[in-house]
Amino acid sequence: MENNTLVLDTMAKNQICQLIEGTGLDVSTLIKQIIKENETYRNRIEDMSKDLKSYKERELEALLIGDALYDGIYVIDKTGIITAVNKAFIEMTGIVESEILGQGLEWLIERKLVTESGLLVLKEKEKASSVTVINNQKIVITASPIFNELGELTQVLTIMRDVTGLRKLQDKLENSEKLTKKYVDELKYLRKRESAQSGLIGRSLSMSQVRQLIYQVAQVEVTVLITGETGVGKEVVANDIYKNSLRKDSPYIKVNCAAIPENLLESELFGYEKGAFTGAQNKDKLGLFEIANSGTILLDEIGEMPFNLQSKILRVLQEKEITRIGGFKPIKIDVRVIAATNQNLEEQVSKGMFRQDLYYRLNVVPIQIPPLRSRLEDIPLLVNHFLHKYNEKYKVNKYINNSAMEVLQQYDWPGNVRELGNIIERLIIVINEPVIDSDHIVKIVDNEKLAAVCFDKNNLTLKEAVSILERQMIMNALQTYGSTHKAAPSLGVSQPTVLRKAKELGIMAK
Numbered sequence: 001m002e003n004n005t006l007v008l009d010t011m012a013k014n015q016i017c018q019l020i021e022g023t024g025l026d027v028s029t030l031i032k033q034i035i036k037e038n039e040t041y042r043n044r045i046e047d048m049s050k051d052l053k054s055y056k057e058r059e060l061e062a063l064l065i066g067d068a069l070y071d072g073i074y075v076i077d078k079t080g081i082i083t084a085v086n087k088a089f090i091e092m093t094g095i096v097e098s099e100i101l102g103q104g105l106e107w108l109i110e111r112k113l114v115t116e117s118g119l120l121v122l123k124e125k126e127k128a129s130s131v132t133v134i135n136n137q138k139i140v141i142t143a144s145p146i147f148n149e150l151g152e153l154t155q156v157l158t159i160m161r162d163v164t165g166l167r168k169l170q171d172k173l174e175n176s177e178k179l180t181k182k183y184v185d186e187l188k189y190l191r192k193r194e195s196a197q198s199g200l201i202g203r204s205l206s207m208s209q210v211r212q213l214i215y216q217v218a219q220v221e222v223t224v225l226i227t228g229e230t231g232v233g234k235e236v237v238a239n240d241i242y243k244n245s246l247r248k249d250s251p252y253i254k255v256n257c258a259a260i261p262e263n264l265l266e267s268e269l270f271g272y273e274k275g276a277f278t279g280a281q282n283k284d285k286l287g288l289f290e291i292a293n294s295g296t297i298l299l300d301e302i303g304e305m306p307f308n309l310q311s312k313i314l315r316v317l318q319e320k321e322i323t324r325i326g327g328f329k330p331i332k333i334d335v336r337v338i339a340a341t342n343q344n345l346e347e348q349v350s351k352g353m354f355r356q357d358l359y360y361r362l363n364v365v366p367i368q369i370p371p372l373r374s375r376l377e378d379i380p381l382l383v384n385h386f387l388h389k390y391n392e393k394y395k396v397n398k399y400i401n402n403s404a405m406e407v408l409q410q411y412d413w414p415g416n417v418r419e420l421g422n423i424i425e426r427l428i429i430v431i432n433e434p435v436i437d438s439d440h441i442v443k444i445v446d447n448e449k450l451a452a453v454c455f456d457k458n459n460l461t462l463k464e465a466v467s468i469l470e471r472q473m474i475m476n477a478l479q480t481y482g483s484t485h486k487a488a489p490s491l492g493v494s495q496p497t498v499l500r501k502a503k504e505l506g507i508m509a510k
């Protein structure tokens, strides 16, 4: 049917003639009636399909514009009129919903609240994205066309995502990645530089033997016990073993067992499970053995290890495993142990203060470093090494004459190489002449002259005089008693005080 004209074929015409025969109606009335009914029927179908379509659209809007979403969403119809917005959109733009619905999209574009993506989609019928800034927030806008079943564009759905937080996170991540890379590079550089040079200076026979031993033990995964008086260079030897070992690119953790309070030492070494004891943090803590895993650990001042922890160290050496405080699960550990002490461990064993089994386990390869007074031929080399170091540090250019060198070789060096280093540093700071001679040395190192020097106010401040005296007393006590724990009562102060002062005064390593 076109233009209200019904076109009938011959068969239809014959059927109609048969139907109206005997009804008394004329053909034209009947046809008009059929056309009318047909039109009513068609209108009803159109209404129904409109209902169906708008129901579908509403359902779509309801689905997509969930107010629970964090993304802002708005919908325009095919003429560009805004038909729906969600809560996040209102929060993002700050506009009242009633004000916005029914407006054309241009209304929002003029207020710079959206980009032209929506209009572009109406025109191109393809998805479009853009980025804008609304109220200082960076927003990514994505507009998508929605088509009906006939392929006609009916709406445009636009999603606005605030990426400011995301951007900030990304910036943070990029910065911390850059920082990590910088640290890794620095670490590599430092390791390379360190490994390039041996720290051990000395060409005496005894030091040549020590050096040879270092290279031999470095290559094999054996436990090493380094012994010798304070300041002889035990840590330098341990460093050289590490630098020349197969583990030179793995962690190297140094623990000064005397410097960590007894009640903290266990958790520092073995870590703990969260809530293991009052005061434990609310998360697991890795112990130094776990941190050193796959690498090397230096247990310096092992003679100060409390007796109850000695069995746990033995377990690391024998079973190669640890258990965190408060934990039940043993953790496998692959760590090379180097131990160092200035105590006579054999004597400690005989006194029942050090476990014999641990002593044997540690003492697989002993390296004994002789005191400086027994290798005086090393002194000139060491003096030149320290002169170079401190001249550079203090940006001066001083040197030592022969008579000064002779005096240095006559002194008995109770504090060994550390003391020698400290004295050269002091000479460089205190002596205001380019050449350091024997008088200068005597003034600083001679015990008998110490009191006189202390009272000579033109030369030293009270503070300097006190520290010289403190230094001498602490050094004597350490030499006599062997450990800070034992030296403390003889000096009438606590062990932590002896340790702190010994470090401040350069008697012990910091």
Ligand SMILES: Nc1ncnc2c1ncn2[C@@H]1O[C@H](COP(=O)(O)OP(=O)(O)OP(=O)(O)O)[C@@H](O)[C@H]1O
Pocket: 199, 200, 201, 202, 228, 229, 230, 231, 232, 233, 234, 235, 236, 237, 300, 340, 341, 342, 417, 418, 421, 507, 508, 509
């Ligand atoms: N042979 C050496 N060559 C160069 N420097 C040395 C040598 N021996 C010791 N030193 C220096 O002397 C100082 C003390 O050395 P180190 O800390 O290794 O001694 P230590 O025996 O471990 O002392 P402590 O028992 O007090 O821990 C450090 O500054 C170290 O660099």
